[in-house]
Amino acid sequence: MGSNLKNALIAFLTPLPSILFYTSFLNNHPFLSPISSWCNHHPLLLANALFFFNIDVLFWLISLIQSSNWMIDVYWTVIPVMLLHYFQTHPASQFDLWRSRVAVALTWVWAVRLTHNYFRREKWQWGAREDWRFTDMAQQYGKNWWWISFFAVYLIQQVFLIGVCLPLYIIHTVNKPCNIWDIVAIFVCLSGIIIAYFSDTQLHTFVTKNEKLKEEGKPMVANLDEGLWYYSRHPNYFGEQLWWWGLGIFGWNLGFTWAFVGALVNSLCLAYVTILVERKMLKMEYRVEAYKMYQKRTSVWVPWFKWSLNQVPKEKTG
Incomplete structure (x- = not known):
């Protein structure tokens, strides 16, 4: 076997x-x-x-x-x-049956997207x-x-x-009629799923092209600076956080103010992971300079417009 x-x-x-x-x-x-x-x-x-x-x-x-x-x-x-x-x-x-069905549908969509992305990244291998x-x-x-x-x-x-x-x-655990906050929660959850999907797809395309360039002995592209990655250094993380905070809105709306605790802890964990990932990027010689400039001009998580070179603080010399 x-x-x-x-x-x-x-x-x-x-x-x-x-x-x-x-x-x-x-x-x-x-x-x-x-x-x-x-x-x-x-x-x-x-x-x-x-x-x-x-x-x-x-x-x-x-x-x-x-x-x-x-x-x-x-x-x-x-x-x-x-x-x-x-x-x-x-x-x-x-x-509430309607709210439960929505939660089931959203969670399955989230899970299918993330599972697909995992196996696509791992080239459809189990435990490689x-x-x-x-x-x-x-x-x-x-x-x-x-x-x-x-x-x-x-x-x-x-x-x-x-x-x-x-x-x-x-x-x-709470049978309470749906209200406008459930609509807000659905919107935030769906936004997170969509942003994460397109972010991961753009990243997968970039990595695949670079792997092909490497096999052909050609210089690899130093940095992904297109699509959602033009506006954020980690749009996939941002999308994932929107998903969990959207779920938190469901819980908060039902009277549990601590419903955001899990999302907060997860966000803090991803903040640390972000630091580790960026340190790893800066250890790759072919992309160091490009990534340093990318860090200076591009938002960390929340998609935003580029800062101009005039807004980037100059490093002190001497």
Whole structure:
């Protein structure tokens, strides 16, 4: 069995423990009777428990066997959908049907877009490589990485993913009629999905052309400065943040002021990732000068017009 097929099989089998447990709970299986009352009354705690044992522990053990943390990237696009349907079908749920259907549709569109972008970037391979940040951390921590990775890769993902998905939980715990703020939330979410899609597509086209130039022995283009990337250095990050903040509006509208906590934490994390990405760009000799000028003239996240050269502060000499 080839590694691609083997990894695909692993990816499809690993969520089965949670799925089987939850379906057994919904069907009132006798062996779950001692804890069925707890599962009924604590949907959010149950979601965290399933995440901990199925994602944190099982995914981590698989990563130790394979010496790669590739699978968490694939499931970043899948877990929100699984959580959404879990919150929707839990016996304790109550919700406005229209708002729930909109949340389902939006989340599936977001997930399909992000999943497509992931596999397009990875040339349709399962587990060919892990995120470069995990590889850097593995080199940094050396022999201790095997246990540090449990916290730095998996446990932290539980905080992020459960956090950003809290609005999906709120949507399915409050039965309140829709209002104008739901329309605002839909607009923000859709805007984020559209901006992220076009940003990632433009980036993919740029990278593909550069790979072809490299194969032909021709000079590569130093920097992507077209389309949405003309107005922002990271429009894909901006689009992704709009999506999560749009979900937060749904939760806030239902009376939960803390619904933005997950989006805020995720934005702070992406701010740090932005710094890491730009440091990486500046380590590539062929693009250093072009990227430095790009940094000076172009907005970091929010798409905006270029600053003119006269507005760029000159570096001191001597």
